[in-house]
Amino acid sequence: MKFTCKKSDFSNGINIAMKAILGKTTMPTLECFLIEAKGDMVKLTSNDMQLGIETSFPADVKEEGIVLMNARNLAGYVSHMPDDTVEFESDASNTILIFSGMRRHEEKGMSDDDFPRLPDISFSDKINISQFTLKEMIHQTIFSISSKENNKILTGELFEIQGDELRIASLDLIRVSIRKIKLNKKYDKIKVVIPGKTLNEISKVMSNDADETVDISFSKNHVKFEFGNTVMISRLIEGNFFNIDQMLKNNYETKVTVNKSRFFSCIDSSTLLMTETDKNPVIFTMQDDEMKVEIKSSHSSMNEDVPIHKEGKDLKIGLNPKYIVDVLRVIEDEEISMYFFNSNSPCFIKNEEESYIYLILPINI
């Protein structure tokens, strides 16, 4: 194999394919890229057995071929290259030579025999949405996935399509985060759970440009994301997700509207008093047009009065301030609305059209 390409194209491809390279493993092939030169493109493939990535970039291919090379070494060499052009070649014994300017790297590659290629299966119809929207939806919900591997299903996010609506949700048994958008047309019903790690990695390589789109399709056990010259295929998490609709009863006795920045500054500051030993909640006392926010630890206390607009009954409730901070951090609205039933029922933070719904369980006070 022999090709010449632009350093920046090679680097971009490496950055994307790197997302499916694990840290140190006992299997050297999993630390490698499959590098394949064909036609006028070079394709990099990586596979950590949960997420697989194929990404291509343009190259002047002088000799087609295929080789396996350690991904981190390749990334290091290419990022340090002195020249804008990189020349790559490998021979029948898988010896790899990389040239740039006056520099020459030589490295022993491997044959592609044992490399786990991406599954060749058929997928459902493609759903097309903006990459930016998908990134945003993930960002606004992924913080409440569970990190506990003993309940595997909660380490992923629910992706649910019904008619022309896509709903993404995550929950960790104390809180639920939900984002909804309208799709451009109706699709067949889909309800799957995608690993949180996959969504994180995908977010990192997708564009912030609202005009660039991604195609999403599903098989029984996999989800496929296609965008630009890149394909990412991830395993799904098996099992049934919790019934979210059951949690979303819309009754409330108290509705509070508050300026987000003002509220955020207060709540963020209150988390300073949450030491590892003191796990006291923040106590909210909503009365008339003021919300008293109080927190006490063993040696300190803080309180602040935050102006609110209240509808319904007065209420006193205890909440973990860190969960509120997580939500306020990802909402872009200037005003937010919170809905309460009583001091033992979840607090809802949501907008009118319910494009986002956050639910946080209270702490007994």
Added chain:
Amino acid sequence: MKFTCKKSDFSNGINIAMKAILGKTTMPTLECFLIEAKGDMVKLTSNDMQLGIETSFPADVKEEGIVLMNARNLAGYVSHMPDDTVEFESDASNTILIFSGMRRHEEKGMSDDDFPRLPDISFSDKINISQFTLKEMIHQTIFSISSKENNKILTGELFEIQGDELRIASLDLIRVSIRKIKLNKKYDKIKVVIPGKTLNEISKVMSNDADETVDISFSKNHVKFEFGNTVMISRLIEGNFFNIDQMLKNNYETKVTVNKSRFFSCIDSSTLLMTETDKNPVIFTMQDDEMKVEIKSSHSSMNEDVPIHKEGKDLKIGLNPKYIVDVLRVIEDEEISMYFFNSNSPCFIKNEEESYIYLILPINI
């Protein structure tokens, strides 16, 4: 005690005094600032028993007084304050109240009885130099202090004043880094070793403005830095530093001049091949107007020809590329000169006027 001050003044003072607050200790007083309001200033004092700091900022003092408060808590509260003005008060029982906007923090402080105040000793004449110059000298030498506590003296830097010359040096037995400057007048001879940690912390709070100066003075066991409204007093490291002059013989057989960026790119790239298991040196072969740079690891190799200007004999020598990278990173000259005697003698990197001298021991090849 009662005072009102600007949040930014309070924050700046806290940032400086924080440099002498350790992580978790078994002595709560060492995690505290001594806060003292007097006249129209508030003084913060911190002391980690090696480094002590006093820093003052202007305040409207309504009632003079003194109290001890946990430094990290204070830093957290003040940085999150909603308003530009902060009100601080403490009573006879050391209960502290901090107000800003609609927010109120209450915290139990401590009496100042057990706080280790800064030593009240007499110091030598003050040496006055630019803060920027001192920072730069530290930055250009501190990377070669030793991190091994078993040879305590090498965890510090030599500060040596002779006539109107200040010399700073560090060494870790494999390399030496030296920086020299001319002072504005002649001073008494000084030769002390200042802890590396002290120099690091001082660098962080000193100004980048070349016009702002720092006064440095010495006692038998301490060094004092005074700048702006801040005084920092550090213990010195006891013992005799290595005789550096003995190492600085000026004989050389080969002198090589090379473009720094070009050389840096090559050497930095070669460090990629230094894995934990392969400790092979980079081999430099200087011949005519080219330097061949080669490194081999178990599976990879790299070589590059770098154009040089050479005076004297051809030479082949092995060096640890990481040590060269450390030096090239802090030199600002576009061209650098290296001096060699033979392949078993140290490599010198220095400029004509010897305002910097770096010495690196070679590796046998």
